[in-house]
Amino acid sequence: MSLTMDGTSIPIIVLASGLIVVLVGLWGMMSRRNIIQIIIGFSLTDTGIHMLMVAVGYLNGRTAPIIDDAVDRTQAATLVVDPIPSALVLTAIVIGLGVTALLLAYAIQIYKKNGSLSVDDCSELKG
Protein backbone atom coordinates (compact mmCIF):
# COMPACT_ATOMS: atom_id res chain seq x y z
CA MET A 1 0.00 0.00 0.00
CA SER A 2 1.64 3.20 -1.06
CA LEU A 3 1.00 6.29 0.99
CA THR A 4 1.26 9.25 -1.28
CA MET A 5 1.94 12.37 0.66
CA ASP A 6 -0.28 14.54 -1.41
CA GLY A 7 -1.49 17.63 0.32
CA THR A 8 -5.16 16.83 0.33
CA SER A 9 -4.91 13.92 2.70
CA ILE A 10 -2.74 15.46 5.43
CA PRO A 11 -5.43 17.37 7.27
CA ILE A 12 -7.78 14.41 7.12
CA ILE A 13 -5.12 12.12 8.57
CA VAL A 14 -4.47 14.54 11.40
CA LEU A 15 -8.18 15.02 11.89
CA ALA A 16 -8.88 11.31 12.01
CA SER A 17 -6.00 10.59 14.35
CA GLY A 18 -7.14 13.43 16.56
CA LEU A 19 -10.61 11.94 16.79
CA ILE A 20 -9.15 8.51 17.51
CA VAL A 21 -7.10 10.01 20.34
CA VAL A 22 -10.29 11.60 21.68
CA LEU A 23 -11.99 8.20 21.70
CA VAL A 24 -9.03 6.59 23.44
CA GLY A 25 -9.09 9.32 26.05
CA LEU A 26 -12.81 8.90 26.63
CA TRP A 27 -12.41 5.14 26.98
CA GLY A 28 -9.67 5.76 29.51
CA MET A 29 -11.82 8.17 31.48
CA MET A 30 -14.70 5.75 31.68
CA SER A 31 -12.98 2.45 32.25
CA ARG A 32 -9.94 3.07 34.40
CA ARG A 33 -9.92 2.52 38.14
CA ASN A 34 -6.99 4.70 39.09
CA ILE A 35 -7.64 8.41 39.42
CA ILE A 36 -4.39 9.38 37.77
CA GLN A 37 -5.24 7.24 34.76
CA ILE A 38 -8.62 8.91 34.54
CA ILE A 39 -6.91 12.27 34.48
CA ILE A 40 -4.55 11.04 31.79
CA GLY A 41 -7.58 9.97 29.78
CA PHE A 42 -9.01 13.46 30.14
CA SER A 43 -5.74 14.98 28.99
CA LEU A 44 -5.71 12.66 25.99
CA THR A 45 -9.22 13.73 25.01
CA ASP A 46 -8.14 17.35 25.17
CA THR A 47 -5.07 16.67 23.08
CA GLY A 48 -7.12 14.86 20.48
CA ILE A 49 -9.42 17.85 20.17
CA HIS A 50 -6.46 20.17 19.77
CA MET A 51 -5.20 17.98 16.94
CA LEU A 52 -8.62 18.33 15.37
CA MET A 53 -8.47 22.10 15.66
CA VAL A 54 -5.04 22.32 14.11
CA ALA A 55 -6.14 20.07 11.26
CA VAL A 56 -9.03 22.39 10.47
CA GLY A 57 -6.64 25.25 9.92
CA TYR A 58 -4.45 23.54 7.40
CA LEU A 59 -4.47 24.52 3.77
CA ASN A 60 -2.68 22.38 1.24
CA GLY A 61 0.95 23.02 0.60
CA ARG A 62 1.15 26.14 2.67
CA THR A 63 3.44 27.19 5.45
CA ALA A 64 3.25 28.81 8.85
CA PRO A 65 1.72 32.29 9.06
CA ILE A 66 4.92 34.08 9.96
CA ILE A 67 6.36 36.64 7.62
CA ASP A 68 10.06 36.13 7.22
CA ASP A 69 12.40 34.90 4.47
CA ALA A 70 10.13 32.05 3.50
CA VAL A 71 7.00 34.10 3.14
CA ASP A 72 6.87 37.27 1.12
CA ARG A 73 4.82 39.99 2.71
CA THR A 74 2.82 40.94 -0.32
CA GLN A 75 1.89 37.43 -1.32
CA ALA A 76 1.33 36.14 2.17
CA ALA A 77 -2.36 35.54 1.74
CA THR A 78 -1.67 32.82 -0.78
CA LEU A 79 1.22 31.22 1.07
CA VAL A 80 0.15 30.69 4.65
CA VAL A 81 -2.24 28.48 6.54
CA ASP A 82 -5.10 29.87 8.54
CA PRO A 83 -3.74 31.64 11.63
CA ILE A 84 -6.99 31.63 13.57
CA PRO A 85 -7.14 27.94 14.54
CA SER A 86 -3.55 28.15 15.70
CA ALA A 87 -4.45 30.98 18.03
CA LEU A 88 -7.56 29.13 19.21
CA VAL A 89 -5.54 25.99 19.91
CA LEU A 90 -3.09 27.93 22.02
CA THR A 91 -5.88 29.25 24.17
CA ALA A 92 -7.51 25.81 24.34
CA ILE A 93 -4.24 24.16 25.40
CA VAL A 94 -3.77 26.64 28.21
CA ILE A 95 -7.33 26.19 29.39
CA GLY A 96 -6.97 22.41 29.26
CA LEU A 97 -3.82 22.76 31.33
CA GLY A 98 -5.74 24.75 33.92
CA VAL A 99 -8.39 22.06 34.26
CA THR A 100 -5.76 19.31 34.44
CA ALA A 101 -3.86 21.14 37.15
CA LEU A 102 -7.01 21.41 39.22
CA LEU A 103 -7.81 17.73 38.64
CA LEU A 104 -4.37 16.80 39.88
CA ALA A 105 -4.85 18.93 42.97
CA TYR A 106 -8.10 17.06 43.56
CA ALA A 107 -6.23 13.77 43.17
CA ILE A 108 -3.64 14.84 45.71
CA GLN A 109 -6.31 15.76 48.25
CA ILE A 110 -8.30 12.57 47.64
CA TYR A 111 -5.13 10.59 48.12
CA LYS A 112 -4.49 12.34 51.39
CA LYS A 113 -7.99 11.58 52.64
CA ASN A 114 -8.30 8.05 51.33
CA GLY A 115 -4.79 6.76 51.33
CA SER A 116 -5.26 5.30 47.88
CA LEU A 117 -5.83 6.44 44.33
CA SER A 118 -8.34 3.81 43.43
CA VAL A 119 -11.76 4.93 42.35
CA ASP A 120 -13.25 1.81 43.94
CA ASP A 121 -12.48 3.18 47.37
CA CYS A 122 -14.68 6.15 46.66
CA SER A 123 -18.02 4.53 47.25
CA GLU A 124 -19.97 7.53 46.08
CA LEU A 125 -18.34 7.58 42.69
CA LYS A 126 -20.96 6.05 40.47
CA GLY A 127 -19.25 7.21 37.29
Add this chain to the structure above:
Amino acid sequence: MIKRATVLLSLLLLGFIFLHIAMDYSPPSALNSISEQYVASGPDELGAANIVTAVLVTYRGLDTLGEVAVLFISAAGVGLLLRRNLGAPTEEKKQRAASELVGTAVHFLLPLIFVLGVYIFVNGHLTPGGGFQGGAVLASGIMLLLLADPHTQLNHGIVEWLESTSGFGYVVVGVLGLVLAGGFLDNRFLDLGTFGELFSAGAMPIIYVLIGLKVGTELSAVLERMKD
Protein backbone atom coordinates in the same frame (compact mmCIF):
# COMPACT_ATOMS: atom_id res chain seq x y z
CA MET B 1 -21.55 -5.67 33.01
CA ILE B 2 -24.15 -3.06 32.21
CA LYS B 3 -21.61 -0.37 32.82
CA ARG B 4 -19.21 -1.92 30.35
CA ALA B 5 -21.96 -2.21 27.78
CA THR B 6 -22.94 1.44 28.10
CA VAL B 7 -19.33 2.51 27.82
CA LEU B 8 -18.83 0.43 24.70
CA LEU B 9 -22.09 1.60 23.19
CA SER B 10 -21.44 5.28 23.77
CA LEU B 11 -17.93 4.98 22.38
CA LEU B 12 -19.24 3.21 19.30
CA LEU B 13 -21.84 5.90 18.80
CA LEU B 14 -19.27 8.65 19.13
CA GLY B 15 -16.89 6.76 16.88
CA PHE B 16 -19.60 6.56 14.26
CA ILE B 17 -20.25 10.29 14.49
CA PHE B 18 -16.53 11.02 14.32
CA LEU B 19 -16.17 8.82 11.28
CA HIS B 20 -18.77 10.88 9.49
CA ILE B 21 -17.04 14.07 10.49
CA ALA B 22 -13.81 12.80 9.01
CA MET B 23 -15.54 11.70 5.84
CA ASP B 24 -17.49 14.91 5.40
CA TYR B 25 -14.48 17.09 5.96
CA SER B 26 -12.97 18.80 2.95
CA PRO B 27 -9.98 21.06 3.54
CA PRO B 28 -10.48 24.60 2.33
CA SER B 29 -8.62 25.78 -0.74
CA ALA B 30 -8.20 29.40 0.23
CA LEU B 31 -8.18 31.46 3.36
CA ASN B 32 -11.58 32.67 4.42
CA SER B 33 -12.19 36.39 4.33
CA ILE B 34 -11.35 37.12 7.94
CA SER B 35 -8.09 35.20 7.90
CA GLU B 36 -7.15 36.77 4.63
CA GLN B 37 -7.62 40.20 6.10
CA TYR B 38 -5.56 39.25 9.11
CA VAL B 39 -2.72 37.99 6.95
CA ALA B 40 -2.86 40.84 4.48
CA SER B 41 -3.22 43.75 6.83
CA GLY B 42 -1.76 42.36 10.05
CA PRO B 43 1.84 43.24 9.30
CA ASP B 44 0.90 46.70 8.07
CA GLU B 45 -1.73 47.59 10.62
CA LEU B 46 -0.13 46.07 13.66
CA GLY B 47 3.49 45.73 12.70
CA ALA B 48 3.84 42.09 13.71
CA ALA B 49 5.60 39.47 11.63
CA ASN B 50 4.10 36.55 13.49
CA ILE B 51 0.46 36.68 12.47
CA VAL B 52 -0.66 34.14 15.02
CA THR B 53 0.72 36.47 17.68
CA ALA B 54 -1.12 39.36 16.10
CA VAL B 55 -4.34 37.38 16.25
CA LEU B 56 -3.75 36.32 19.83
CA VAL B 57 -2.61 39.57 21.30
CA THR B 58 -4.63 42.13 19.42
CA TYR B 59 -7.33 40.87 17.14
CA ARG B 60 -8.57 38.36 19.67
CA GLY B 61 -6.93 40.03 22.62
CA LEU B 62 -9.95 39.58 24.84
CA ASP B 63 -9.62 35.81 24.49
CA THR B 64 -6.01 35.99 25.58
CA LEU B 65 -6.91 38.12 28.56
CA GLY B 66 -9.48 35.47 29.45
CA GLU B 67 -6.85 32.79 29.03
CA VAL B 68 -4.51 34.57 31.42
CA ALA B 69 -7.44 34.83 33.81
CA VAL B 70 -7.99 31.07 33.50
CA LEU B 71 -4.38 30.36 34.41
CA PHE B 72 -4.67 32.74 37.31
CA ILE B 73 -7.84 31.03 38.49
CA SER B 74 -6.22 27.61 38.19
CA ALA B 75 -3.27 28.70 40.25
CA ALA B 76 -5.60 30.20 42.87
CA GLY B 77 -7.68 27.02 42.83
CA VAL B 78 -4.67 24.78 43.30
CA GLY B 79 -3.54 27.05 46.09
CA LEU B 80 -6.96 26.79 47.72
CA LEU B 81 -7.17 23.02 47.39
CA LEU B 82 -3.66 22.33 48.58
CA ARG B 83 -3.47 24.94 51.29
CA ARG B 84 -1.89 24.04 54.58
CA ASN B 85 -4.09 24.76 57.53
CA LEU B 86 -2.67 27.15 60.05
CA GLY B 87 -1.10 25.26 62.86
CA ALA B 88 -1.05 21.92 61.10
CA PRO B 89 2.43 20.44 61.31
CA THR B 90 4.29 20.31 58.04
CA GLU B 91 5.46 16.76 57.61
CA GLU B 92 9.14 16.51 57.06
CA LYS B 93 9.08 13.80 54.47
CA LYS B 94 12.25 11.98 53.82
CA GLN B 95 13.16 13.18 50.38
CA ARG B 96 15.41 11.03 48.31
CA ALA B 97 18.25 13.25 47.30
CA ALA B 98 18.61 13.60 43.57
CA SER B 99 21.57 11.97 41.91
CA GLU B 100 24.72 13.93 41.35
CA LEU B 101 24.08 13.92 37.62
CA VAL B 102 20.91 15.92 38.04
CA GLY B 103 22.51 18.23 40.56
CA THR B 104 25.39 19.16 38.30
CA ALA B 105 23.21 19.36 35.24
CA VAL B 106 20.99 21.90 36.96
CA HIS B 107 23.79 24.39 37.46
CA PHE B 108 24.60 24.16 33.80
CA LEU B 109 21.15 23.95 32.29
CA LEU B 110 19.17 26.34 34.42
CA PRO B 111 20.59 29.60 33.06
CA LEU B 112 20.22 28.28 29.51
CA ILE B 113 16.61 27.34 30.08
CA PHE B 114 15.83 30.72 31.56
CA VAL B 115 17.45 32.57 28.68
CA LEU B 116 15.59 30.39 26.19
CA GLY B 117 12.31 31.11 27.92
CA VAL B 118 12.89 34.84 27.97
CA TYR B 119 14.03 34.79 24.35
CA ILE B 120 10.89 32.99 23.28
CA PHE B 121 8.49 35.42 24.77
CA VAL B 122 10.44 38.56 23.97
CA ASN B 123 10.50 37.57 20.31
CA GLY B 124 6.91 36.45 20.26
CA HIS B 125 5.91 38.88 17.57
CA LEU B 126 8.73 37.90 15.23
CA THR B 127 9.26 34.18 15.46
CA PRO B 128 7.16 31.24 16.52
CA GLY B 129 6.50 31.27 20.20
CA GLY B 130 5.22 33.89 22.53
CA GLY B 131 4.26 34.61 26.08
CA PHE B 132 2.72 31.28 27.00
CA GLN B 133 5.37 29.17 25.41
CA GLY B 134 8.15 31.21 26.97
CA GLY B 135 6.49 31.15 30.36
CA ALA B 136 6.12 27.38 30.19
CA VAL B 137 9.83 27.04 29.43
CA LEU B 138 10.65 29.22 32.42
CA ALA B 139 8.48 27.07 34.64
CA SER B 140 10.13 23.90 33.40
CA GLY B 141 13.42 25.42 34.49
CA ILE B 142 11.97 25.88 37.95
CA MET B 143 10.68 22.32 37.87
CA LEU B 144 14.21 21.12 37.11
CA LEU B 145 15.39 23.07 40.13
CA LEU B 146 12.69 21.51 42.29
CA LEU B 147 13.52 18.03 41.10
CA ALA B 148 17.21 18.46 41.69
CA ASP B 149 16.95 19.93 45.13
CA PRO B 150 13.59 19.16 46.73
CA HIS B 151 14.30 21.53 49.58
CA THR B 152 14.33 24.56 47.34
CA GLN B 153 11.92 27.16 48.52
CA LEU B 154 10.67 29.78 46.17
CA ASN B 155 10.49 33.22 47.64
CA HIS B 156 6.72 33.45 47.87
CA GLY B 157 6.70 37.17 48.30
CA ILE B 158 8.49 37.85 45.04
CA VAL B 159 6.54 35.25 43.11
CA GLU B 160 3.21 36.59 44.30
CA TRP B 161 4.22 40.16 43.65
CA LEU B 162 5.45 39.38 40.15
CA GLU B 163 2.33 37.43 39.34
CA SER B 164 -0.04 40.12 40.55
CA THR B 165 1.72 43.06 38.97
CA SER B 166 2.22 41.43 35.60
CA GLY B 167 -1.45 40.48 35.52
CA PHE B 168 -2.47 43.96 36.54
CA GLY B 169 -0.01 45.37 34.03
CA TYR B 170 -1.77 43.49 31.28
CA VAL B 171 -5.08 45.08 32.24
CA VAL B 172 -3.41 48.49 32.37
CA VAL B 173 -2.00 48.02 28.86
CA GLY B 174 -5.47 47.10 27.72
CA VAL B 175 -6.91 50.23 29.26
CA LEU B 176 -4.13 52.31 27.72
CA GLY B 177 -5.23 50.92 24.41
CA LEU B 178 -8.73 52.07 25.23
CA VAL B 179 -7.67 55.54 26.27
CA LEU B 180 -4.88 56.28 23.82
CA ALA B 181 -5.85 54.27 20.76
CA GLY B 182 -8.82 52.66 19.13
CA GLY B 183 -10.14 50.34 21.74
CA PHE B 184 -9.50 47.98 24.61
CA LEU B 185 -6.32 46.01 24.01
CA ASP B 186 -5.46 47.90 20.85
CA ASN B 187 -1.72 47.73 20.52
CA ARG B 188 -1.30 50.82 18.42
CA PHE B 189 -0.85 53.31 21.16
CA LEU B 190 2.86 52.73 20.96
CA ASP B 191 4.77 53.42 17.80
CA LEU B 192 4.73 50.53 15.40
CA GLY B 193 8.41 50.86 14.64
CA THR B 194 10.26 49.19 11.82
CA PHE B 195 8.88 45.89 10.74
CA GLY B 196 10.89 42.92 11.89
CA GLU B 197 12.82 44.72 14.55
CA LEU B 198 12.72 43.73 18.17
CA PHE B 199 11.08 46.96 19.26
CA SER B 200 8.18 47.02 16.87
CA ALA B 201 4.52 46.15 16.75
CA GLY B 202 3.46 48.67 19.31
CA ALA B 203 2.49 47.22 22.62
CA MET B 204 2.64 43.60 21.55
CA PRO B 205 6.08 42.84 22.95
CA ILE B 206 5.10 44.45 26.22
CA ILE B 207 1.97 42.38 26.51
CA TYR B 208 3.86 39.25 25.70
CA VAL B 209 6.60 39.99 28.21
CA LEU B 210 3.95 40.50 30.88
CA ILE B 211 2.21 37.29 29.89
CA GLY B 212 5.52 35.41 29.88
CA LEU B 213 6.42 36.61 33.36
CA LYS B 214 2.97 35.90 34.68
CA VAL B 215 2.76 32.42 33.24
CA GLY B 216 6.26 31.55 34.33
CA THR B 217 5.77 32.60 37.92
CA GLU B 218 2.29 31.13 38.09
CA LEU B 219 3.24 27.69 36.87
CA SER B 220 6.26 27.69 39.14
CA ALA B 221 4.08 28.47 42.13
CA VAL B 222 1.68 25.69 41.16
CA LEU B 223 4.52 23.21 40.80
CA GLU B 224 5.98 24.16 44.11
CA ARG B 225 2.61 23.77 45.77
CA MET B 226 2.23 20.29 44.39
CA LYS B 227 5.67 19.28 45.52
CA ASP B 228 4.44 18.73 49.05
Add this chain to the structure above:
Amino acid sequence: MLDPLNIYIFSLGSAFLLSLFYRLHRNVGTFVFLATLVGVTAISGLGFLKLVGGGPAIDILTAGLEPPLSINLRFGLQEAFLSLAVNLLGLLGGWYLLARLRENVQALILFLMIVMGINGMVMTRDLFNLFVFIEITAIATYALIAMERDRQTLIAGFKYVMAGGLASAFFLIGTILVYHLAGTLNIDGMIATRTVLDNPLGATALVFLVAAVIIELKPFPANGWGLDVYQTAPCGIGAIISAGVATGALAALYKLLPLLQIDGLSAMVCIGVVTFL
Protein backbone atom coordinates in the same frame (compact mmCIF):
# COMPACT_ATOMS: atom_id res chain seq x y z
CA MET C 1 -17.17 55.18 33.92
CA LEU C 2 -20.37 53.31 33.31
CA ASP C 3 -19.21 51.51 30.20
CA PRO C 4 -20.01 47.82 30.73
CA LEU C 5 -16.46 47.02 29.66
CA ASN C 6 -15.49 48.32 33.07
CA ILE C 7 -17.18 45.31 34.63
CA TYR C 8 -14.36 43.20 33.30
CA ILE C 9 -11.65 45.78 33.86
CA PHE C 10 -12.60 46.26 37.50
CA SER C 11 -13.06 42.56 38.19
CA LEU C 12 -9.78 41.56 36.62
CA GLY C 13 -7.84 44.48 38.00
CA SER C 14 -8.90 43.88 41.57
CA ALA C 15 -8.64 40.10 41.25
CA PHE C 16 -5.04 40.38 40.12
CA LEU C 17 -4.14 42.81 42.87
CA LEU C 18 -6.26 41.22 45.56
CA SER C 19 -3.47 39.09 46.95
CA LEU C 20 -1.34 42.17 47.43
CA PHE C 21 -4.17 44.02 49.16
CA TYR C 22 -4.89 40.97 51.26
CA ARG C 23 -1.30 40.78 52.35
CA LEU C 24 -1.47 44.33 53.59
CA HIS C 25 -4.34 43.42 55.79
CA ARG C 26 -7.17 40.96 55.52
CA ASN C 27 -9.80 43.63 55.86
CA VAL C 28 -8.30 45.69 53.07
CA GLY C 29 -8.60 42.72 50.76
CA THR C 30 -12.15 42.03 51.87
CA PHE C 31 -13.07 45.65 51.37
CA VAL C 32 -11.70 45.72 47.83
CA PHE C 33 -13.59 42.50 47.11
CA LEU C 34 -16.90 43.93 48.24
CA ALA C 35 -16.25 47.27 46.58
CA THR C 36 -15.68 45.55 43.26
CA LEU C 37 -18.91 43.61 43.56
CA VAL C 38 -20.81 46.78 44.44
CA GLY C 39 -19.20 48.63 41.54
CA VAL C 40 -20.00 45.91 39.05
CA THR C 41 -23.61 45.70 40.20
CA ALA C 42 -23.91 49.46 39.97
CA ILE C 43 -22.65 49.46 36.41
CA SER C 44 -25.14 46.89 35.21
CA GLY C 45 -27.91 48.42 37.28
CA LEU C 46 -27.43 51.90 35.88
CA GLY C 47 -26.97 50.53 32.40
CA PHE C 48 -30.17 48.57 32.73
CA LEU C 49 -32.10 51.62 33.84
CA LYS C 50 -30.79 53.56 30.90
CA LEU C 51 -31.90 50.86 28.50
CA VAL C 52 -35.31 50.53 30.05
CA GLY C 53 -35.62 54.26 29.62
CA GLY C 54 -35.21 53.82 25.89
CA GLY C 55 -31.49 54.17 25.44
CA PRO C 56 -29.72 52.30 22.64
CA ALA C 57 -27.98 48.97 23.18
CA ILE C 58 -24.28 49.39 23.79
CA ASP C 59 -21.94 47.51 21.50
CA ILE C 60 -18.57 47.07 23.11
CA LEU C 61 -15.69 46.71 20.69
CA THR C 62 -12.16 45.59 21.39
CA ALA C 63 -8.84 46.05 19.69
CA GLY C 64 -10.04 49.17 17.96
CA LEU C 65 -11.51 47.18 15.13
CA GLU C 66 -14.97 46.30 13.97
CA PRO C 67 -16.28 42.80 14.33
CA PRO C 68 -15.88 40.24 12.84
CA LEU C 69 -12.23 41.19 12.80
CA SER C 70 -12.34 41.57 16.54
CA ILE C 71 -14.39 40.30 19.44
CA ASN C 72 -17.39 42.31 20.45
CA LEU C 73 -19.77 42.28 23.38
CA ARG C 74 -23.30 43.54 23.46
CA PHE C 75 -25.11 45.23 26.29
CA GLY C 76 -28.71 45.25 25.19
CA LEU C 77 -31.84 45.04 27.29
CA GLN C 78 -31.70 41.27 27.77
CA GLU C 79 -28.01 41.27 28.53
CA ALA C 80 -28.43 44.16 30.95
CA PHE C 81 -31.18 42.38 32.80
CA LEU C 82 -29.25 39.12 33.11
CA SER C 83 -26.06 40.94 34.02
CA LEU C 84 -27.82 42.90 36.73
CA ALA C 85 -29.46 39.76 38.11
CA VAL C 86 -26.19 37.86 38.26
CA ASN C 87 -24.23 40.74 39.76
CA LEU C 88 -26.90 41.25 42.39
CA LEU C 89 -26.79 37.55 43.18
CA GLY C 90 -23.02 37.80 43.38
CA LEU C 91 -23.11 40.80 45.67
CA LEU C 92 -25.66 39.32 48.06
CA GLY C 93 -24.05 35.89 47.94
CA GLY C 94 -20.63 37.36 48.51
CA TRP C 95 -21.90 39.37 51.45
CA TYR C 96 -23.58 36.31 52.94
CA LEU C 97 -20.54 34.12 52.47
CA LEU C 98 -18.11 36.76 53.59
CA ALA C 99 -17.03 35.07 56.78
CA ARG C 100 -16.25 31.88 54.89
CA LEU C 101 -14.60 33.49 51.90
CA ARG C 102 -12.34 35.96 53.64
CA GLU C 103 -10.30 33.23 55.28
CA ASN C 104 -8.51 32.66 51.99
CA VAL C 105 -7.64 35.27 49.47
CA GLN C 106 -8.07 32.68 46.74
CA ALA C 107 -11.72 32.19 47.64
CA LEU C 108 -12.35 35.91 47.21
CA ILE C 109 -10.56 35.92 43.88
CA LEU C 110 -12.40 32.86 42.61
CA PHE C 111 -15.79 34.23 43.61
CA LEU C 112 -15.10 37.48 41.80
CA MET C 113 -14.07 35.55 38.72
CA ILE C 114 -17.24 33.49 38.68
CA VAL C 115 -19.35 36.64 38.64
CA MET C 116 -17.21 38.17 35.91
CA GLY C 117 -17.30 34.96 33.91
CA ILE C 118 -21.09 34.79 33.92
CA ASN C 119 -21.22 38.43 32.82
CA GLY C 120 -19.00 37.50 29.93
CA MET C 121 -21.12 34.52 28.98
CA VAL C 122 -24.14 36.80 28.85
CA MET C 123 -22.60 39.62 26.86
CA THR C 124 -20.24 38.13 24.32
CA ARG C 125 -21.06 37.89 20.63
CA ASP C 126 -18.21 35.60 19.71
CA LEU C 127 -18.35 31.82 19.88
CA PHE C 128 -14.83 31.15 21.05
CA ASN C 129 -14.96 34.03 23.49
CA LEU C 130 -18.08 32.34 24.86
CA PHE C 131 -15.98 29.22 25.37
CA VAL C 132 -13.31 31.18 27.23
CA PHE C 133 -15.84 32.76 29.56
CA ILE C 134 -17.56 29.43 30.15
CA GLU C 135 -14.20 28.02 31.15
CA ILE C 136 -13.41 30.95 33.42
CA THR C 137 -16.68 30.39 35.27
CA ALA C 138 -16.36 26.62 35.29
CA ILE C 139 -12.79 26.41 36.54
CA ALA C 140 -13.48 28.91 39.29
CA THR C 141 -16.44 26.79 40.42
CA TYR C 142 -14.34 23.61 40.28
CA ALA C 143 -12.00 25.15 42.78
CA LEU C 144 -14.57 26.79 45.01
CA ILE C 145 -16.79 23.74 45.53
CA ALA C 146 -13.90 21.84 47.02
CA MET C 147 -13.10 24.50 49.56
CA GLU C 148 -14.24 22.26 52.40
CA ARG C 149 -11.97 19.36 51.48
CA ASP C 150 -13.76 16.56 53.20
CA ARG C 151 -14.08 13.23 51.44
CA GLN C 152 -17.58 13.53 50.05
CA THR C 153 -17.06 17.04 48.79
CA LEU C 154 -13.89 16.08 46.99
CA ILE C 155 -15.44 13.12 45.26
CA ALA C 156 -18.53 15.03 44.19
CA GLY C 157 -16.26 17.81 42.99
CA PHE C 158 -14.16 15.41 40.97
CA LYS C 159 -17.21 14.08 39.17
CA TYR C 160 -18.34 17.64 38.55
CA VAL C 161 -15.00 18.54 36.97
CA MET C 162 -15.10 15.46 34.78
CA ALA C 163 -18.57 16.25 33.46
CA GLY C 164 -17.69 19.90 32.98
CA GLY C 165 -14.52 18.97 31.16
CA LEU C 166 -16.49 16.72 28.87
CA ALA C 167 -18.93 19.53 28.13
CA SER C 168 -16.04 21.86 27.25
CA ALA C 169 -14.56 19.23 24.97
CA PHE C 170 -17.85 18.91 23.08
CA PHE C 171 -18.16 22.66 22.87
CA LEU C 172 -14.71 22.91 21.32
CA ILE C 173 -15.51 20.26 18.73
CA GLY C 174 -18.68 22.08 17.80
CA THR C 175 -16.92 25.45 17.67
CA ILE C 176 -14.09 24.44 15.39
CA LEU C 177 -16.43 22.66 12.98
CA VAL C 178 -18.74 25.67 12.84
CA TYR C 179 -15.72 27.86 12.19
CA HIS C 180 -14.68 25.58 9.38
CA LEU C 181 -18.06 25.88 7.72
CA ALA C 182 -18.93 29.48 8.46
CA GLY C 183 -15.50 31.08 8.22
CA THR C 184 -16.19 33.30 11.19
CA LEU C 185 -16.46 33.03 14.93
CA ASN C 186 -18.81 35.95 15.32
CA ILE C 187 -22.28 34.75 16.23
CA ASP C 188 -24.03 37.52 14.32
CA GLY C 189 -21.93 36.66 11.28
CA MET C 190 -22.91 33.03 11.61
CA ILE C 191 -26.58 33.85 11.83
CA ALA C 192 -26.26 35.88 8.65
CA THR C 193 -24.77 32.96 6.72
CA ARG C 194 -27.03 30.40 8.33
CA THR C 195 -27.48 28.23 5.25
CA VAL C 196 -23.86 27.18 5.25
CA LEU C 197 -24.62 24.97 8.24
CA ASP C 198 -27.40 23.02 6.57
CA ASN C 199 -25.30 19.96 5.80
CA PRO C 200 -24.57 16.87 7.96
CA LEU C 201 -21.29 18.32 9.19
CA GLY C 202 -23.01 21.49 10.29
CA ALA C 203 -25.77 19.57 12.00
CA THR C 204 -23.21 17.49 13.87
CA ALA C 205 -21.34 20.59 14.96
CA LEU C 206 -24.50 22.22 16.26
CA VAL C 207 -25.49 19.05 18.12
CA PHE C 208 -22.13 19.07 19.88
CA LEU C 209 -22.50 22.72 20.81
CA VAL C 210 -26.01 22.35 22.13
CA ALA C 211 -25.14 19.14 24.00
CA ALA C 212 -22.29 20.93 25.71
CA VAL C 213 -24.43 23.86 26.83
CA ILE C 214 -27.21 21.57 27.99
CA ILE C 215 -24.79 19.55 30.09
CA GLU C 216 -23.74 22.81 31.71
CA LEU C 217 -27.35 23.79 32.21
CA LYS C 218 -27.95 20.56 34.08
CA PRO C 219 -31.53 19.80 33.28
CA PHE C 220 -32.80 16.29 33.66
CA PRO C 221 -31.33 13.77 32.87
CA ALA C 222 -27.93 15.36 32.90
CA ASN C 223 -28.14 16.63 36.46
CA GLY C 224 -26.97 13.53 38.29
CA TRP C 225 -23.58 15.03 38.69
CA GLY C 226 -24.96 18.34 39.82
CA LEU C 227 -27.00 16.87 42.65
CA ASP C 228 -23.99 15.52 44.50
CA VAL C 229 -22.30 18.86 44.41
CA TYR C 230 -25.32 20.79 45.61
CA GLN C 231 -25.46 18.43 48.53
CA THR C 232 -21.87 18.65 49.55
CA ALA C 233 -20.63 22.11 48.66
CA PRO C 234 -20.88 24.91 51.18
CA CYS C 235 -24.39 26.39 51.14
CA GLY C 236 -23.94 29.76 49.51
CA ILE C 237 -21.55 28.44 46.94
CA GLY C 238 -24.05 25.83 45.84
CA ALA C 239 -26.60 28.59 45.37
CA ILE C 240 -24.26 30.63 43.21
CA ILE C 241 -23.41 27.63 41.08
CA SER C 242 -26.93 26.52 40.42
CA ALA C 243 -28.52 29.92 39.94
CA GLY C 244 -25.69 31.91 38.46
CA VAL C 245 -24.12 29.39 36.14
CA ALA C 246 -27.49 28.17 34.92
CA THR C 247 -28.33 31.75 34.01
CA GLY C 248 -25.15 32.03 32.04
CA ALA C 249 -25.70 28.71 30.32
CA LEU C 250 -29.24 29.72 29.45
CA ALA C 251 -27.94 32.96 27.95
CA ALA C 252 -25.47 30.93 25.89
CA LEU C 253 -28.20 28.62 24.67
CA TYR C 254 -30.36 31.59 23.81
CA LYS C 255 -27.56 33.06 21.75
CA LEU C 256 -27.13 29.88 19.77
CA LEU C 257 -30.83 29.38 19.20
CA PRO C 258 -31.08 31.32 15.92
CA LEU C 259 -28.58 28.88 14.51
CA LEU C 260 -30.65 25.87 15.32
CA GLN C 261 -33.83 26.52 13.39
CA ILE C 262 -35.90 24.30 15.59
CA ASP C 263 -38.70 25.90 17.41
CA GLY C 264 -36.49 26.94 20.28
CA LEU C 265 -39.20 28.13 22.57
CA SER C 266 -41.09 24.85 22.64
CA ALA C 267 -37.87 22.90 23.08
CA MET C 268 -36.88 24.96 26.09
CA VAL C 269 -40.33 24.69 27.58
CA CYS C 270 -40.16 20.92 27.28
CA ILE C 271 -36.78 20.80 28.95
CA GLY C 272 -37.94 23.10 31.72
CA VAL C 273 -41.02 21.07 32.46
CA VAL C 274 -39.16 17.78 32.54
CA THR C 275 -36.50 19.23 34.82
CA PHE C 276 -39.14 20.40 37.20
CA LEU C 277 -40.51 16.89 37.46
